[in-house]
Structure formats: C-alpha cells, structure tokens
Amino acid sequence: MIGPVSASQVTVWYDGDCPLCRREIAWLRRLDRREAIAFVNVAEGAACPIDRSTLLARFHAQEAGGPMVSGAAAFAAMWRAIPVLRPVGLMARSPPVLWVLERAYRAFLLIRPRLQALARRLTGPVAEVP
Template identity: 70%
Template sequence: MQDLTIWFDGGCPLCRREIALMQRLDRAGAIHFVDVAGAEPASCPIDRDALLARFHARENGVMLSGAAAFAAMWRAIPVLRPIGLAARSPLVLALLERTYRVFLRIRPRLQRAARRLDR
C-alpha cells in the first residue's frame, strides 16, 4: 500500500467541499488528510504559506504540488484512478498543470462565491 498525505486549506470553502468528497470516495482510508488551516507547524513539511497557495501531497516520501498532487490523490481513489494513472504521462500532466494554473487565477472569486453560499 502506498503512503499518501494530502495537505489542504480547511479555511477555504472550496477546499473543504472537495476534500469532503474525496474522503467519502476514499472508502479504504488510503489517504491521510491534514488540514493546514488548523495544523501545528510540526505537521507542515514545507512553509505553511506554500501549502496554502497550492495543493500539495506526499506520495511514498516524494513531495508533489499542483496537478501532480491531484493525480496522486486520484490514483488512491478507485473511481478516479484511471485519471490519476493517465496523469503519469508527461503530456497529460502538463495539460492538467496548465488547467490548474488557470483555476488558481479564478480561485479567489470562486472562494468568495462559496463563502456566500455558506452563510
């Protein structure tokens, strides 16, 4: 079994929703989820601000960021595993990373909208 840790921003309404879905899909409990918003500094393998700025994972001791981190998470969830395996292709991973960077630019607006829904 692989060792997979995912760090997420529990203060972000988008992140909370996404991680809640991933936790429901992770029926085998293969992923260790760490909420960086409430985490002690000892649980952060890199700078906390960096963890909050981009999605991060550690898969079998290797730190991953952005689309590569998402792909690692997807590989651990059976229904999403084919997408995660496809992302092992450098071309697919590059396309996913480009898409992720576009998402990062619009994320603040999406977060504001999600916060309004949480009220």
C-alpha cells in the first residue's frame, strides 16, 4: 500500500501546471482550516507514488491508511476532510451517488483541455496560497 506523504488525514496529488487545478486547490486550502489535507504539487517535481502521466490524467487522493483513489472517489475523500464539504463527501460513499459523480467527472475530463486553455488566456498565472 502507498502511504500518505504526511500525517494529514488525506493526501491529494494535483497538477500545479493546470490553472483550473491551482484555483481549486487554493480555494480548498482556504476551506481546510484544520490542515487535514496534504496537497502535493506534482508539477514541482514531487515524488509520484504511481506513474506520473497516470497521476496527471486524473485527480488522485488517499485517505490515511486507505488505498489511493482517483476521479470522483478522490474528490469525495478530500471533501470528507473539510467540515463544510463533509456531508457531500459522505453522500458520495453511496454507490449510486459516486456513480453519478464519476460520470460527471469523466465528462469534465473531456472538456478540461479547452477550459485550461481558456483559463490561461483569461487569467494568466495564478499564485498558490501557501
């Protein structure tokens, strides 16, 4: 089993070169007041617990002591660590809810490249929240 990179409740690996990802992670860091999530920017050369291209193709997370998950399951794991989002993360434990969220995530992945390009044009570089 791949262990989390810190003592945090959840470890999240993300693409720091993606303007959409940077914005979302900055927002989630503001919500994560308990610092329950270790955010790992793979674009900065952080060690990848799995193949780098696989890691960058989908969102990945790992709850402490649990398996690495991707897609909607990874978002749900992260949401459970943030009190205000926890109810949504708990609902996603239901297979039908997770199925719907995963289908929505897959649809998003199809348009992600165009959204990234648009975000780069409209906003330029987005600084991360430390």
